[in-house]
Structure formats: structure tokens, C-alpha cells
Amino acid sequence: MNGGPPGGEAVAVLAALFDPGSFAPLSDPAAGGPPGVLTGCGTVAGRGVCAIAQAPGAVPEPAAVDAELRARALAARTGRPVVTVHDATGAGTARGFGELVRGAVALSGVVPQVAVVTGAADAERALLLPLADVVVATAGARSALADPAAAAVVTGRERDAAGLGGAQLHASATGRAAHVAAGGAEAGAFVRELLGHLPSSNLATPPRLPVEPVAGEEPDDELEALLPVDPAAPYDVREVLAHLADDEDAPLELHARHAGGVLTGFTRLDGRSLGVVATDPAVAGGSLDAAAAAKAARFVRFCDAFGVPVLTLVDTAGFVPAGEDDPGSPTAAAAQLVYAYAEASVPLLTVVTGRAHGAALLALGSRHVGADVVLAWPRARLGARDAVAEVAGEVAQEVAGGGARPGTGEWAQRVARREALASPGAAVRAGDVDAVVEPGRTRAHLARWLEALERKAVTPPARRHGNLPL
Amino acid sequence: MSGAAAQGAGTLEVVAPGPLTTVQDLGRPGAFRWGVGAAGVADRRSLGLANRLVGNPAGHAALEVLLGGLVVRARTDLVLAVTGAATPVSVDGAPAGWSSALVLPAGSALRLGTATAGLRAYVAVRGGVAVPPVLGSRSRDTLAGLGPDPLAAGDVLPVGPEPEQLPRLRTAPVAAPAAGTVDLRVRLGPRADRFTDPGALFAGTWTVTAQCDRVGARLARPAGQPPLERSTTAELAPEGVVLGALQVPPSGEPVLFGPDHPVTGGYPVVGVVRDADADLAAQVRPGQSLRFHPAVRA
Numbered sequence: 001m002n003g004g005p006p007g008g009e010a011v012a013v014l015a016a017l018f019d020p021g022s023f024a025p026l027s028d029p030a031a032g033g034p035p036g037v038l039t040g041c042g043t044v045a046g047r048g049v050c051a052i053a054q055a056p057g058a059v060p061e062p063a064a065v066d067a068e069l070r071a072r073a074l075a076a077r078t079g080r081p082v083v084t085v086h087d088a089t090g091a092g093t094a095r096g097f098g099e100l101v102r103g104a105v106a107l108s109g110v111v112p113q114v115a116v117v118t119g120a121a122d123a124e125r126a127l128l129l130p131l132a133d134v135v136v137a138t139a140g141a142r143s144a145l146a147d148p149a150a151a152a153v154v155t156g157r158e159r160d161a162a163g164l165g166g167a168q169l170h171a172s173a174t175g176r177a178a179h180v181a182a183g184g185a186e187a188g189a190f191v192r193e194l195l196g197h198l199p200s201s202n203l204a205t206p207p208r209l210p211v212e213p214v215a216g217e218e219p220d221d222e223l224e225a226l227l228p229v230d231p232a233a234p235y236d237v238r239e240v241l242a243h244l245a246d247d248e249d250a251p252l253e254l255h256a257r258h259a260g261g262v263l264t265g266f267t268r269l270d271g272r273s274l275g276v277v278a279t280d281p282a283v284a285g286g287s288l289d290a291a292a293a294a295k296a297a298r299f300v301r302f303c304d305a306f307g308v309p310v311l312t313l314v315d316t317a318g319f320v321p322a323g324e325d326d327p328g329s330p331t332a333a334a335a336q337l338v339y340a341y342a343e344a345s346v347p348l349l350t351v352v353t354g355r356a357h358g359a360a361l362l363a364l365g366s367r368h369v370g371a372d373v374v375l376a377w378p379r380a381r382l383g384a385r386d387a388v389a390e391v392a393g394e395v396a397q398e399v400a401g402g403g404a405r406p407g408t409g410e411w412a413q414r415v416a417r418r419e420a421l422a423s424p425g426a427a428v429r430a431g432d433v434d435a436v437v438e439p440g441r442t443r444a445h446l447a448r449w450l451e452a453l454e455r456k457a458v459t460p461p462a463r464r465h466g467n468l469p470l
Numbered sequence: 471m472s473g474a475a476a477q478g479a480g481t482l483e484v485v486a487p488g489p490l491t492t493v494q495d496l497g498r499p500g501a502f503r504w505g506v507g508a509a510g511v512a513d514r515r516s517l518g519l520a521n522r523l524v525g526n527p528a529g530h531a532a533l534e535v536l537l538g539g540l541v542v543r544a545r546t547d548l549v550l551a552v553t554g555a556a557t558p559v560s561v562d563g564a565p566a567g568w569s570s571a572l573v574l575p576a577g578s579a580l581r582l583g584t585a586t587a588g589l590r591a592y593v594a595v596r597g598g599v600a601v602p603p604v605l606g607s608r609s610r611d612t613l614a615g616l617g618p619d620p621l622a623a624g625d626v627l628p629v630g631p632e633p634e635q636l637p638r639l640r641t642a643p644v645a646a647p648a649a650g651t652v653d654l655r656v657r658l659g660p661r662a663d664r665f666t667d668p669g670a671l672f673a674g675t676w677t678v679t680a681q682c683d684r685v686g687a688r689l690a691r692p693a694g695q696p697p698l699e700r701s702t703t704a705e706l707a708p709e710g711v712v713l714g715a716l717q718v719p720p721s722g723e724p725v726l727f728g729p730d731h732p733v734t735g736g737y738p739v740v741g742v743v744r745d746a747d748a749d750l751a752a753q754v755r756p757g758q759s760l761r762f763h764p765a766v767r768a
Contacts, residue, residue, distance in 0.1 A: 228564065228565035228566075229564055229565075230561070230564060230565060230566045230567060230572075231567075232566065232567025232570040232572070232640055232641050233559075233564075233565035233566050233567050234565070234567075234568065235565070261643070283645070283646075284569075284643045284644055284645045284646075285567075285569065285570075285641040285642075285643045287641075287643030289643075317640075317641040317642075317643040318643065320643045321643075355641075386639065386640040386641070387640065388571055388637050388638065388639055388640040389638060389639055389640070391636070392636045392637065392638045392639075395636055405634070405636070406636075407632065408480075408546075408547045408548065408549055408573075408596060408632060409547040411549075411636060411637075412547060412549070412573040412575070415573070416573075
């Protein structure tokens with residue numbers, strides 16, 4: 001048995017994804033095409049998108065793999081996003097799989113590629129997921145490269161394929177799934193919204209929605225009230241983003257349950273699609289560990305590949321202090337983040353909303369690393385170290401030189417003075433920040449800069465490609 | 471001024487204790503032979519972090535706050551830190567940092583809201599809570615009734631002399647305790663042979679019931695999951711039990727022992743949660759799920 005037509009969830013994905021009646025099959029088992037895969041094109045909000053939906057079953061015939069390759073080739077020639085619905089359940093890999101991998105790599109950065117997993121993407125098929133730009137899984141989906149039997153022998157732990165790589169695990173621990181949807185229809189609707197933020201290909205621009213001009217808006221007084229005075233106090237960064245965006249919906253988040261110290265997602269400002277990287281002060285002080293740095297780096301490169309401007313909101317306790325031998329190679333991940341910003345040629349706007357110290361100040365949309373405009377709110381605090389760490393360092397020197405140790409009251413005063421010195425005004429004078437703006441007027445500033453940077457163009461140096469610190 | 475501080479002139483006044491706030495340090499290890507349990511702080515890691523944030527040595531006594539609700543007022547300038555359960559922190563009504571060194575000026579009040587994740591928050595004060603020790607510890611042992619009484623409104627707590635070390639960092643970037651299923655590693659035994667299938671412990675999940683305090687947490691089996699059956703109901707002679715022991719009464723619903731566990735128990739202990747995971751167990755709330763994994767693989 002080599003599979004029949006796509007299963008119910010896969011069909012539901014396509015039905016929710018495409019404009020009604022727009023899908024035209026290219027290869028359809030029901031119309032005599034090879035069994036195991038349905039391919040075709042349709043429109044999503046009026047723009048062309050190619051889709052490939054696998055049928056549950058055993059190893060697809062080589063003819064089915066050919067059909068997938070043809071659909072990808074059509075997407076490449078016509079500059080359309082590719083959505084692949086993974087629903088294989090059988091073991092083994094079809095002949096021609098290598099060509100599928102090669103095709104996915106060839107399309108990387110050319111057209112947006114989205115993988116939706118409604119069934120299984122196991123063994124070699126698991127490799128196709130990280131090669132997509134965005135992976136959406138349904139609750140029952142799974143993906144694992146390792147053979148469960150082999151893994152059980154080696155680890156002594158009996159886990160089936162779902163235990164090795166279930167949707168929940170990919171949403172949280174691995175971060176491979178950008179979103180887990182309840183079912184096929186919800187997954188299709190998510191992809192539809194996602195594609196609305198992206199251009200059809202790297203040669204197109206993201207769609208811009210008609211909106212009332214931002215310049216005519218009153219300052220947003222409510223935003224200021226959301227922000228605590230104490231720079232160490234947490235607040236809801238999603239609500240802040242909703243105030244900065246065109247509509248009050250929170251951003252379309254990707255990887256919400258993975259590496260929560262940083263939020264990544266898409267929003268709209270002045271009708272324009274905008275990628276957002278925002279540290280979340282309510283999760284471990286908005287700190288960056290290796291996973292959070294890698295998550296942000298991959299998102300910045302995704303936006304850059306498809307011409308979506310990046311807005312970075314910075315309020316962070318910094319990089320999580322880690323040993324160089326800690327899991328995840330934290331310094332390499334931090335370097336990936338710096339690389340991603342330095343390499344990006346899309347408009348880069350940064351708002352320092354709170355704390356930004358040390359390497360985090362450099363790694364998150366710094367002006368020196370390549371941001372076009374860096375704004376700061378009056379509550380922002382910038383500097384090499386936080387005020388407590390600064391004072392501890394000063395006192396250690398004074399004590400070493402024979403000075404007295406301050407009591408609690410004096411210490412607190414020195415910390416407060418230090419904190420005042422780390423104001424955004426000082427950062428403007430130091431050249432780290434372009435301007436201090438009121439939170440309530442930030443939307444207008446950002447809209448103006450997005451307009452000004454619309455035609456930003458960077459000519460990359462002649463080279464085969466850079467060497468991203470993977 | 472610093473001379474007065476060095477003599478430990480700081481004081482902290484309890485305005486409201488919340489559901490249960492006790493003074494805790496690292497307990498009374500080594501007194502088992504006299505029938506005195508080690509007791510001590512439930513989540514040692516969070517106590518250590520709170521102490522480090524304010525510059526204290528690791529063993530200084532702090533406040534262990536069940537679910538939040540504590541309000542304290544400084545009578546002198548104090549430096550505090552709140553760690554453990556994720557609780558909204560405010561100073562005189564203004565939001566303040568969690569897992570951060572914070573200044574509480576004389577006359578100001580620190581308030582902990584209700585924890586959103588985790589069970590026990592820790593409030594360390596620079597200098598430590600300097601109530602008189604009992605048998606070498608300031609910990610309240612709730613089962614034995616040893617140590618300082620749980621806090622009551624109006625209590626005034628002395629704060630010890632300032633340590634040498636100043637706070638070195640404003641905020642420690644640590645994650646809040648997990649809100650979902652918590653994984654704990656268990657070494658089977660010493661009485662696993664008293665069960666039909668001790669491995670049933672590792673199947674599925676267990677739910678923490680409302681019977682959950684510093685002595686222990688009773689666990690219930692969600693419907694449809696294999697029970698933990700004792701193969702014999704013959705009684706054991708009472709034997710010593712330890713922190714993290716999973717003692718199983720005839721009902722088959724284990725009790726996971728906390729820091730104030732009894733010194734001996736008469737029901738068989740099917741397994742013991744690894745000491746390194748005891749801090750995780752201390753933050754599990756009633757209603758939350760536990761999953762046990764074998765700590766030693768066959």
C-alpha cells in the first residue's frame with residue numbers, strides 16, 4: 001500500500017489555508033496522479049501559493065516524490081510560497097528523498113517555505129522540518145530522526161516516536177514547531193495569517209494594508225501606565241506590543257513556548273508588516289540564554305531573507321551568566337544573534353524600553369552593530385553593567401585601597417546615583433541611542449522611520465556566502 | 471552609621487503573614503539520633519539564591535512564604551530579595567523586581583501577591599533573619615514544633631549584622647518554577663519488594679492533592695492509570711525515613727515526604743526522590759502533576 005488521498009487533517013489544512021475554490025491540483029491521486037501525494041496551487045488572500053499534501057501510508061512511490069519536486073520547481077519558477085503538509089505514517093524513505101532535501105535548500109530564502117505536520121515526519125523526513133522557514137504542528141503530530149528501537153537500546157528508556165518528538169516537545173523543548181494548532185483547520189488558518197505578513201518571494205515586498213495615517217493619532221497615554229517605575233519589575237510586553245501595533249491583537253507569535261525570555265513574531269505598524277524581537281521582562285527578567293539567542297537570531301535572518309523590517313524591543317537582565325561549557329554553547333548562540341543583526345539589510349529599528357547592559361546591549365539591535373535607528377524610553381537604563389554590579393565593583397576597589405565599606409543606606413544611595421547616570425540621555429550623548437521618545441509617541445516615530453527606511457538598500461560584498469557561526 | 475548596622479540594628483515588622491510564613495535556614499542536620507529531624511528550608515536552591523542576591527552567606531535564615539500574601543515593613547533601611555515561587559512583588563504599592571536585590575527604605579512595606587507558579591516564595595534580608603536559634607537552627611519544624619513560631623501580624627523580626635559581601639547583581643535571570651507537569655527522578659527502594667509492581671510508580675502521572683504541607687504531599691492517581699499495589703499488608707517495624715521518601719499507606723496513594731517529615735515511618739517506602747530534585751518537589755502546588763523517572767537505569 002502506498003497511500004491514497006491525503007487524510008482528513010491535511011485536507012482541513014488546505015481548506016482553511018486557501019481562498020475558497022481557488023485550489024487547482026497539479027498532481028491528484030483522485031485524478032489518476034501517483035498515490036500518496038496531492039500537489040497544486042491556489043491563492044491565499046489573493047496571492048498565489050503552492051501546496052504539497054502527503055497522504056498517510058507507507059513509503060511513497062518515486063512518482064509521488066517526483067510530483068512533490070515538480071510542485072517545488074513550479075513555486076521556484078513563479079515565486080510562490082510552498083506549504084507542505086507532512087502526514088506520512090509509514091517507516092522508510094522514498095527513493096528521491098535527497099532531491100526533496102536539495103529542493104528545499106535551493107528554495108531557502110527564495111520563497112517562504114512552511115511545513116505543517118499533521119501526522120508524522122519521522123526518520124529522514126524529520127530533516128525537512130528544520131529546512132522550512134516555519135513549522136506548524138497539530139496537537140497529535142510528531143517528528144523524530146532517531147529510530148525508537150535504537151534510541152531505547154542506547155538510552156535504556158523506552159519511548160515511542162511521539163515520546164521522542166511529539167508536538168508538545170517540539171513546541172517547548174526543541175522549538176522546532178513555531179506553533180501547535182489544535183487541528184488541521186486551525187493550522188491552516190495560522191499559516192494563512194503568517195503568509196499575510198510575508199512577500200510571495202524574496203523579489204516581492206510584504207503586503208501593506210491600507211490604514212489611517214499614524215501621524216494623525218493622539219499620543220497613547222495608556223501605554224505609559226503599563227510600565228513600572230522600578231526597572232527590575234516585570235510587565236506584560238505583549239500588551240506593550242499591542243499598543244504599538246495597528247490593531248490591539250497581540251503579535252502573531254512564533255515559538256511562544258520555546259525560550260520565553262525573548263518573544264518573536266509578526267505585527268503591523270502603519271499597515272506594514274513588521275517582525276518583532278522583544279525580550280520579555282516577565283520571563284527570567286527578559287534574559288537571553290543560548291536557546292533565546294538562537295531563536296532571535298533565526299527570526300532576524302528569516303525577516304531579513306524576505307524583506308520584513310525588524311523592530312527590537314529591549315528590556316533585559318542580560319545574557320544568562322553561563323559557563324562556556326554549558327549546554328547549547330551560549331557564546332556561539334550570542335554570536336549568531338550579533339551576526340544576524342550585523343548581516344541584515346532590512347530596516348532595523350530598536351527601542352530600548354528598559355534595561356540594556358553589557359553584551360545584551362550590543363547583541364539586541366545595537367546601533368553600532370547595524371540598527372538604523374535606536375530610540376529609548378525615559379525609563380531605559382543603559383550601560384556596561386547594572387547599577388548594583390557597578391557599585392559592587394567600585395566598592396571592591398575602594399576596600400582594596402583601604403577604604404571603608406558603605407552601610408546599607410549609603411550603598412542604596414550610591415546605587416540610585418549610578419542608576420541615574422545610566423539614563424537614556426547619557427546614552428544619546430555616548431552615541432548608543434539616537435533619541436529619547438515618550439512611550440505614547442513611539443508609534444508615530446516608528447511609522448515615520450519605517451517610511452524613511454522603505455527604500456533601504458545594502459549592497460553586500462562579493463562573496464560566496466558568509467560563515468554564520470553555527 | 472555603619473557601626474550601628476554592624477551590630478545588627480535592623481528590624482522588620484510583619485504586617486500580614488499570608489497563609490503561612492515561617493523562618494527557615496538549612497535546618498538541623500546531625501540530630502537524627504536524638505529524634506530531631508533535619509527539617510529546614512523546602513527549596514534550598516531558592517533560599518541560596520535569595521541570600522546571594524543580598525550578599526548573605528548561604529545558610530542565613532530567611533522567610534518561607536506559602537503562596538504569597540506576606541506584607542512586611544522595614545523599620546530601618548533594608549535590602550531584600552524575593553525568589554522561589556513566581557509572586558508579584560511590590561514596594562509601597564509600586565511593582566518591584568522578583569529574583570532581584572531591592573531596597574526597602576525605613577517605613578516602606580514589601581508585599582507579595584499570590585504566586586502564579588510554584589508554592590513557596592523566599593524573602594531574604596541582608597543580614598539574615600536573626601531570631602534566636604533552637605538547637606543550632608532558626609528553622610521552624612512544623613511537625614516537631616521546634617524553632618520560631620510561624621509569623622503573625624505584629625511580629626518584629628531582628629535582622630542580623632550586615633555581611634561583608636555587598637550585593638553583586640540587580641537581577642538573577644532564573645526561570646520561575648514550572649507550572650505544568652514536573653519530572654522527578656526516583657531511586658526505587660528500600661521497600662520496593664513490598665509492591666506487586668513498583669515500576670507502576672513510573673507509569674503515567676500523579677496528582678498532588680490538597681493534603682500538601684511541609685511534612686509531605688499526598689499524591690493521587692488520575693483515573694485510568696495503574697495503581698501502586700502493595701503485595702503484602704504485613705506491617706513493618708518503624709524505620710527511619712528521609713526527605714523525598716515516597717511512603718505508601720494501604721490505600722496505595724503515596725506521600726512524598728517534605729523537610730518536616732517524621733523521623734520514622736511504618737509504611738513501606740517504594741522509592742526516594744533524588745536529593746537534587748527535592749527543590750523541584752518543594753515548588754509543586756496542589757493540583758499539579760508529577761511524573762517519576764527511574765534515577766538509576768537497569
